[in-house]
Amino acid sequence: MPTTYFQQSALRRYLAETGEVWLFARRFFREAIRRPFEWRELLHQCYIVGNQSLFLVGMTGLIMGLVLTLQTRPTMEDFGAEAYMPAMVGVSIIREIGPVVIALICAGKIGSSIGAELGSMKVTEQIAAMEVSGTNPFKYLVVTRILATTLMVPLLVIFGDAIALFGSFLVEHVKGEVSFRLFFNKVFRQLSFGDLIPATGKTFFFGFAIGLIGCYKGYTSQKGTAGVGRAANTAVVVASMLLFVIDFIAVLVADIFFDL
């Protein structure tokens, strides 16, 4: 029965790894609240995370806004509902498309670079070197990176959303001669706290997941330089899947508490 054996061992590996990620996360919380804090490295990591993805997030946001508006406009026109364009585009970008697409971009950009960086530090024994000098590499490398992504991904999402709305405005302005003020008035009139709070809240979890998986894969990578590539690669794949799971849960929770 080679197939069942394989399936069993794959399932077991999957469960074992889930358990390990869980322990890794628990260790993060335990070390994050214990002094001394690595403030300087945290700021440095925040800068790196933001700076690394700012351009990409901006480009993606702009194109997302342009394309979404260009594609939905004809349909709305058919129904004579083009006046609702800003409201519709605003809600869909801020509630769902913006956070998910931008978090996916961040998972690709930030998750892979954290996985590769920590992975190469692991296989060249730099992490072990920190340990044997009586310092705490988990605190210096992992805690700072997870905190940085948790704080920065929400900011990047807000930035990307803003650019996407601007892209949408450009199309509306050219095609429907809508003014800047009218466009954004319509967008914000449609948005309630029930849209903003869960939409922003879940981005913290997105950031946490990206940092956690990137650090876990890098910090525990093995088997030489090939392991580094695998760490970077699986960090992106696993983090991206996790984003959808978190998004689904966030939507369910928002549905209960904010009664959408």
Next chain:
Amino acid sequence: MEPLIHIANLYKSFGDLDVLNGFSLDLFDGENLVIVGRSGSGKSVLLKCIVRLLEPDSGTLQVLGQSVPALSQYEMDHLRTEVGFLFQGSALYDSMTVRENLEFPLRRHPEKMKGHVVEDLIVSTLKSVGLAHTIDMMPEELSGGMQRRIALARTLILRPRIILYDEPTSGLDPITAKEIIELMLQIQKEYHTAALIITHDMDCARVISNRMIILIDGTNYAEGTYAALSKLPDPRVQAFFK
């Protein structure tokens, strides 16, 4: 005299692979003890057990009178500042300059500064390894031999009492290797450290050792001075001296 490191009957295996099979050693103050063994015989595993990067399966393992497996994380971190470790591949932090590499352990152990200024300690330690001018360089700008020296400076900056060298001359040309050996001798005089040196470079062993242990099958197969061991008729020992 109390040994600085006391190891008795140490066992360590990975799955079915028995790497250490009842290994024992004592390292005394001021001594250079060399351990030779073939590639894959468990030399790095032994060093990693001493600083608790790996947990031994059983046996006695004491460093500076403290039982390593029994220490708390806090006590272990303190003990680790007394034991320098030079990695086989130097393991410099490649995203940091030379200065930051040396600063990293020092800033996290302020008790080790003993009233000195960080910058002075960094400069004087770099001078000891003859590389004061590289202070603002990145590791990738340095040659392999220079990286090895910086790695040594990084362990020296905490003023350890013991230094563990994992193949200090591997991957270096013979002339650079000789320079590193001379540096190790000079460091020992200057900083009064005992050293446990792992190597398969017999030139290095001859020059630097006060005493040698030959590691075969995970045990101390033979023990003695370089001169004594080189005259031993055992073919497995002689294989090292050819």
